[in-house]
Amino acid sequence: MSKKLINILYVEDDENLSMVVSDFLEMQGYHIHLCVDGEEALKVFDTEHFDLCLLDIMLPKMDGYTLAEHIRNINEHIPIFFLSAKSQEEDRIKGFMKGGDDYLTKPFSTEELSLRIQAVLRRVLANQTKKKKASLPKNVKLGELRFNTQNMSISDGNKEVRLTRKENELLKLLLISKNVILKRDEALLEVWGEISHFNSRSMDVYITKLRKILKMDPNVSITNYHGTGFKIEILKD
Template structure:
């Protein structure tokens, strides 16, 4: 790594936290450990971090509250939640506030580093992508700025919304395979990520409803299809 990636680690179990920090440092990352969400927010305000790995259940301030506060400072920072819970509601709550991934305890150190590497690869890949503009019916979609525009109305999309709409646009009027989209954006095609993707599809439908010629339809058992009136794709 030419420039060491900095990870903010927040875990109230100090023994586990120190173990994780040492492991990440051995893997070539810079990692700073904080023991509760309040310390984590203060640490983030002082330092520049490329990623956050945080426990959910913590004293003083829990992981969800901490991430909501940090996302107000930087909505782009990737987040992995660590949790002893496997409650569906918790996992969906995590995705709603912008989690990139979720790992249930106990987990292996190798699994954590694989997930970190996958997310960082995706973030780096996004930075080097060429400036892509899509025309979707009466909308224009700027994937770099994550802006969806119709007439004089601009909507700033979240990172996940933007990534999902980019995939749908690149497969406009074709089936976007569900598994492909999940692996591409969420890394893992498990049940919780699939439920999370459904939430984002619903959000995108709301954003696009200003143009009735566009729709995102479910293709049962396969995935989704973005139906647009643009026929340029067929001319090739």
Template sequence: MDKKIKLLLAEDEPSLGQIIQESLETRNFEVHHAHDGEEALRFYNEINPDVLVLDVMMPKKDGFTLAKEIRLENKQIPIIFLTAKSQTKDVLDGFNHGGNDYLKKPFSMEELIVRVQSLLDRNLLKVNQEKITIGNYILNYPKQVLTFKTDSELLTHRENELLFHLSQKKNEVLDRAFILKKLWGNDDFFNARSMDVFISKLRKKLQKDNNVQIVNIRGYGYKLIC
């Protein structure tokens, strides 16, 4: 059986949200429906979705603000905005806030499904081709392989994910609580100690390049310097 695609839907209109959710669930999507922007951000951190469908006008936090916050730590996830607005400026605002596509209400479920699938296919192609430079190292994220010159080693899943997130925030602080919740499920004491062990492992794997460091920013998180 094919793995279900995790989709986070943020739509404050209950009837429309239910229609979208039911339509997508018949197409092998696992839909998590948030009714406002704050709930959507909480769901995002909890479920690690594959794609986001965000209404622009929502209570507590609008779709543009939500997307902008998510883009600070995730440049890859596909985002589609839903809106009743139709002015060119509104469409441009959507793209400027990190959206990949923009669907004007009313729309057909078929059109939404086609656009979601198109973005997922495009994103998969991009990720599969992605090799990340970390100083003199190359991280092949899809294959979980770290290479230094002619030497390569296979990373564990958690090493790979942790190094990937550090690399996405090169020379910036990766928030400790965020990455604990993302990879370990919560930020309790025992998981924090476990993450420290993985950080130590990554430091050893990166020690061949003296210009690459993972430093501890006390009280905040970690920074990959390269």
């Protein structure tokens, strides 16, 4: 996978349904890895990184319940959604007992699925970033600049610029992801609360504003990785 987007493992043997769901989610900005049976999905999951799993239950070779158990043994925290025609209460209960975080019965709305995915990812990312943000000191050195995370300001010793809340949150995310690319989708979920074309364009505007502010030190910059995300670069730190 060349683009570091939210990576979803989707396991479905219905070709028509899988095409509709995959196309819709890819239009929302997700990267979808489609598997048609449980055994193939487990092999793929064991070798690649995924942020979320969408599992049918009645699958060839290995059913979704068994697959979910294996996935949980490998990764305790990854969100698992069951998408199934099995609509009885005992089926849904079994899904949650096998480690599922959500359960949608077929037929389902792709729009509802997208919103549920965003809600779960928002909680997961919030828990991850909360711990990382807590490790950021009040005053962060950025080359010759000083970033006050609490007062939401950047200073070069002579001039101080106040940041908006979104600028402040974006800069903190860039700093806790300092050595890796900050994924666009993660930033959107964390700062804007949802992934959408409008919010994506809005984020680009805020990144541009941050770049202008950081020009107070020419050694500090934000690099855009097209279609992937952003990384803060500090030549002298």
